[in-house]
Amino acid sequence: MGAANAAPYDPFGSDDDGYQEQSSRGGWPVYDPYATQRGSSARGYSQGYGEDEAAQAQVARIPREVVEYNSRYTPGTIVVSTAERRLYYVMPGGQAVRYGVGVGRPGFTWSGVNKITAKREWPGWTPPAAMIARRPDLPRYMAGGIENPLGARAMYIGKSEYRIHGSNEPDTIGQAVSSGCIRMTNEDVTDLYSRVKVGATVIVN
Structure with missing residues (x-):
């Protein structure tokens, strides 16, 4: 982001992996990371996260787990199940890391391989002109940081407007609330980000 927009202190860069071990088993609509069904302020983003980090810890979160995952997919592949609202990062040995995610709300779901x-x-965000026309209250640019709806990390999918990204609304994880992006808690997206390489396959179904 450059020296003028230095990244904020990163509370998600911990070495603690946070795992629980368990043996179990279209077209591109304009992206709107502000889209949500609850917990929004007048500007469209959560007022809770960032104002009181302790509040996020109170949210009943979906645990990050290493699970059995026997599939044909190559290790390093990301598989998103929109029905389950889970993301699987495929590992060797018939296992995967499973994360809770928020997915597209009705009318904004999609599937495919990319x-x-x-x-x-800490990505910045520039709303496209079509969105500004619909939502003139939106900022023309929002720098990365804890108030940014893209959260602590973002992984960009193909040439689309879609991303796998963090969120300043952790209580929306496990729900269908976005405009098609895959949202995660900041802790989980930071963990996934550390594993994923540019060029990794993403399968959304």
Whole structure:
């Protein structure tokens, strides 16, 4: 982001992996990371996260787990199940890391196969002109940081407007609330970001 927009202190860069071990088993609509069904302020983003980090810890989160995952997919592949609202990062040995995710709300779901084309820490966001026309209250640009709806990390999917990204609304994880992006808690997206390489395959179904 450059020296003028230095990244904020990163509380998600911990070495603690946070795992619980368990043996179990279209077209591109304009992206709107502000889209949500609850917990929004007048500007469209959560007032809770960032104002009181302790509040996020109170949210009953979906645990990150290593699970059995026997599939044909190559290790390093990302598989998103929109029905389950879970993301699987495929590992060797018939296992995967499973994360809770928020997915597209009705009318904004999609499926397909693509690649991760870029990764960003504390990404900034520039709303497209069509969205500004619909939502003139939106900022023309929002720098990366804890108030940014893209959260701590973002992984960009193909040439689309879609991303796998963090969120300043952790209580929306496990729900269908976005405009098609895959949202995660900041802790989980930071963990996934550390594993994923540019060029990784993303399968959304």
